[in-house]
Each structure stands twice: as structure tokens, then as C-alpha cells.
Amino acid sequence: MRRTAESLAHWLAPAFGAVRLEPDLDRIEALAAERESLWRRVQEADFLSEAEKREAVGYGPAA
Structure with missing residues (x-):
């Protein structure tokens, strides 16, 4: 899915500038x-801290 999004963003870039598509x-x-x-x-x-666990599942730092 990510490769497809990256390819589509690359294809759109000449017309729209830097495009980032994130599924x-x-x-x-x-x-x-x-x-x-x-x-x-x-x-x-x-053995993982809460911050490491958040990072492992794709979340940013806690607010």
C-alpha cells in the first residue's frame, strides 16, 4: 500500500508539487x-517503556 501511495505521489508531483499520501x-x-x-x-x-511501546505501534510521543 505504501509503495503504491509513494508511486502515486511521485506521479502527481509535477502537477501539484511535493505530495505526500499516507494510507x-x-x-x-x-x-x-x-x-x-x-x-x-x-x-x-x-522491558519496553511506554514511549517505546507507543513508537512500536506507530504513535508519537504522549502529549
Whole structure:
């Protein structure tokens, strides 16, 4: 999905300038099982800090 978005952004760039297309992977139902598995593994990783866990699942620093 990301490669397709990057290719499309590259194709659009001459007409629109720098374009960044970022797919919302959380909204793709087919990836739900993979996402759930990642969350479970990260949650059970006691050696990771909260900040590291947030980074591992794709969130930025806590506000």
C-alpha cells in the first residue's frame, strides 16, 4: 500500500508539487489480525517503556 501511495505521489508531483499520501493502515480491515497481534506483543513486552511501546505501534510521543 505504501509503495503504491509513494508511486502515486511521485506521479502527481509535477502537477501539484511535493505530495505526500499516507494510507491509514488502521482502517484496512484485512490487516486487523496483524495489528491485533502487534498490539498484544507490545503490551506483553515488560522491558519496553511506554514511549517505546507507543513508537512500536506507530504513535508519537504522549502529549
